[in-house]
Amino acid sequence: MRIITLNVNGIRSAASKGLFAWLARQRADVVCLQEVRAGEQQLAERTFRPPSLHCRYAHAERAGYSGVGLLSRRAPDAVVEGLGWPDMDPEARYLEARFGKLAVISVYLPSGTSGEARQAVKIDFLTRFARHLRALRASGLEYVICGDFNIAHKPIDLKNWRANQKNSGFLPEERAWLDHVFDDLGYVDAFRIVNQQSEQYTWWSNRGQAWAKNVGWRLDYQIVTPGLADAVREAKIYTAKRFSDHAPLIMDYDVTL
Numbered sequence: 001m002r003i004i005t006l007n008v009n010g011i012r013s014a015a016s017k018g019l020f021a022w023l024a025r026q027r028a029d030v031v032c033l034q035e036v037r038a039g040e041q042q043l044a045e046r047t048f049r050p051p052s053l054h055c056r057y058a059h060a061e062r063a064g065y066s067g068v069g070l071l072s073r074r075a076p077d078a079v080v081e082g083l084g085w086p087d088m089d090p091e092a093r094y095l096e097a098r099f100g101k102l103a104v105i106s107v108y109l110p111s112g113t114s115g116e117a118r119q120a121v122k123i124d125f126l127t128r129f130a131r132h133l134r135a136l137r138a139s140g141l142e143y144v145i146c147g148d149f150n151i152a153h154k155p156i157d158l159k160n161w162r163a164n165q166k167n168s169g170f171l172p173e174e175r176a177w178l179d180h181v182f183d184d185l186g187y188v189d190a191f192r193i194v195n196q197q198s199e200q201y202t203w204w205s206n207r208g209q210a211w212a213k214n215v216g217w218r219l220d221y222q223i224v225t226p227g228l229a230d231a232v233r234e235a236k237i238y239t240a241k242r243f244s245d246h247a248p249l250i251m252d253y254d255v256t257l
Helices: 011-016 019-026 116-137 172-184 190-194 226-231
Strands: 002-007 030-034 054-058 068-072 078-081 094-099 102-108 142-148 220-224 232-237 249-253
Touching: 002 019, 002 102, 002 142, 002 220, 011 019, 030 142, 054 078, 054 094, 068 094, 068 102, 116 172, 142 226, 190 220, 190 226, 190 232, 190 249, 220 226, 220 249, 226 232
Parallel strands: 002 030, 030 102, 102 142
Antiparallel strands: 002 249, 030 068, 054 068, 078 094, 094 102, 142 220, 232 249
């Protein structure tokens, strides 16, 4: 089973750079997209709905903002859109597709980089999302949770970690939240099962030649329930071509969807 996750930073922009032609060659079983930034009418276009894939999108009420997508070769048995949170669901940050005893989630966690107000929203989201993750563990399903978490977990996960300890995305409380997800709730950072190397980044700022100098952050994850940990086979961050300021994270599992 191959799963790809990517923050597209605007699906129309990513498509114009060849994203869907590239996806067709990857033969992924599931593709999770974040920051789609398109409305219902735009997402109805054939470009964004390859005939070989079952496509589901959630679009934000605010035009040109947020939004997630989940595309799969097999039709899901059920799809859950939103978290049931009236304050956050209008931002369209959550899609869950269930395939028998396996479920895949595309999630886009808030960023706090725009200021204190949004950082407070982010921390509140993290608090509630941890409770949701605990409930998922009790559901009896195995989960692959894909998305842009807007948090680098450890110093190995960003280039300039010393200079960023007071910046959103690498704050102590954000990193402690991921510790809680992994250490207390029992989820597993699937990428790190098979790749312990440094300089494995999925996002680069558009400023200061960050891409050219590989001054990046690992913000995009595939987080799995412990029952899937032994099934992780391979992980790759695709950087040969850029579709977004994020790079696709491609992971293979010894699982039949």
